[in-house]
Amino acid sequence: MEPPAVPAATFERRVVRSGAEHHYLRVRLELPDGGARPNVAQFKQLVVSALRELHGEVGAALPVDVLTYEEKTLSAILRVISSGLVKLWSALTLLGFYQNRRCAFRVLQVKPCGGWTASPVCQFSL
Amino acid sequence: MAGFADLSLPQGLDKKSLQSLLEAAAHLGYSAVALNHVVDFKEKKQEIVKPVSPSELFPSLPIVQGTSKRIKVLTRLTLVVSDPSHCNLLRSTSANIRLYDIIAVFPKTEKLFHIACTTLDVDLVCINVTEKLPFYFRRPPVNMAIDRGIYFELLYSPAIKDSTMRRYTISNAISLMQICKGKNIVISSAAERPLELRGPYDVANLGLLFGLSESEAKAAVSTNCRATILHGETRKSACGVVYTVKKPRKVEEEETPLPACKKAKTQA
Numbered sequence: 001m002e003p004p005a006v007p008a009a010t011f012e013r014r015v016v017r018s019g020a021e022h023h024y025l026r027v028r029l030e031l032p033d034g035g036a037r038p039n040v041a042q043f044k045q046l047v048v049s050a051l052r053e054l055h056g057e058v059g060a061a062l063p064v065d066v067l068t069y070e071e072k073t074l075s076a077i078l079r080v081i082s083s084g085l086v087k088l089w090s091a092l093t094l095l096g097f098y099q100n101r102r103c104a105f106r107v108l109q110v111k112p113c114g115g116w117t118a119s120p121v122c123q124f125s126l
Numbered sequence: 127m128a129g130f131a132d133l134s135l136p137q138g139l140d141k142k143s144l145q146s147l148l149e150a151a152a153h154l155g156y157s158a159v160a161l162n163h164v165v166d167f168k169e170k171k172q173e174i175v176k177p178v179s180p181s182e183l184f185p186s187l188p189i190v191q192g193t194s195k196r197i198k199v200l201t202r203l204t205l206v207v208s209d210p211s212h213c214n215l216l217r218s219t220s221a222n223i224r225l226y227d228i229i230a231v232f233p234k235t236e237k238l239f240h241i242a243c244t245t246l247d248v249d250l251v252c253i254n255v256t257e258k259l260p261f262y263f264r265r266p267p268v269n270m271a272i273d274r275g276i277y278f279e280l281l282y283s284p285a286i287k288d289s290t291m292r293r294y295t296i297s298n299a300i301s302l303m304q305i306c307k308g309k310n311i312v313i314s315s316a317a318e319r320p321l322e323l324r325g326p327y328d329v330a331n332l333g334l335l336f337g338l339s340e341s342e343a344k345a346a347v348s349t350n351c352r353a354t355i356l357h358g359e360t361r362k363s364a365c366g367v368v369y370t371v372k373k374p375r376k377v378e379e380e381e382t383p384l385p386a387c388k389k390a391k392t393q394a
Contacts, residue, residue, distance in 0.1 A: 030321065032321065090331055090332055090335045093324050093331060094282075094286055096286040096287055107325065
């Protein structure tokens, strides 16, 4: 007697060709001296001025949003369109001064979109 | 995957700031750093001193974040050469030079760049980023250097300090990339303070700005640095190998005084 026919396994594959529209960066500004900490507006201005210094007016016009900002730890989550990721990241890396005080941007995590559980690039603890 | 390395930390600082630099590098994820001792031959009476052993300077090395190993500290010597007679030091077997893990040369003229790429026994050739290059890169010496396993080094901390330096860094890097097509590049900081250090992925992104592809940019911080370190290690080991091979000889044909080439033809 033949065993009952097992239906062939079916699966459906969905390919998303559009890719991620936005990239999210978790950054922290290191400002070791005990001076005044920037508020969210000054932080956004700092990011835009870093872009302008390195990439000019076109870079400063890049749509960057500060999604969250914590003044106590100076950490923020930025959102930028995916084509502008390299420009924003390099501008933050090469920024050296804030109001004539030495500072450094530490990029902690970069995500194409969605949750923060898995990062293809890097993960550092704060 | 090769760990990240930063091959240029200035050595002339005091112990406390060096310790804070090391801790910052370990916190950012670098598995190896090299303490750079710069010797400039323009000043008179420069002697190559023995490298300070890292184990003497730092009794306890910080642990690299993300792994459980301690950061590795190497010693590096950079020779700033502006005259061909300065290169004689490299050819002589000075005992002190051999004690350094990595040897780099900083050529100031085109002729010296050519000599450094083709004949000198070094691991790294430093590319000037603080001023406009006085010469153009040409393809033959660069290709020879790539074949020999020599890497070109770019620094990024002058770009953080000053905007004019930023322009020179990027323009010199782009002209180098056009000739070498992104191969054999090492990007390192010359950070004097912990705030001038940047994380390895940030530096890899800077490589994208210079014109490298993504994989080449990441290799500039990890794989190529490891290759440089290994190249330095091969210099410490044997200079050449002689091996003997037993060649079979037929006894009957020994008395004929034919030269070896004719002997082979008659044997067939």
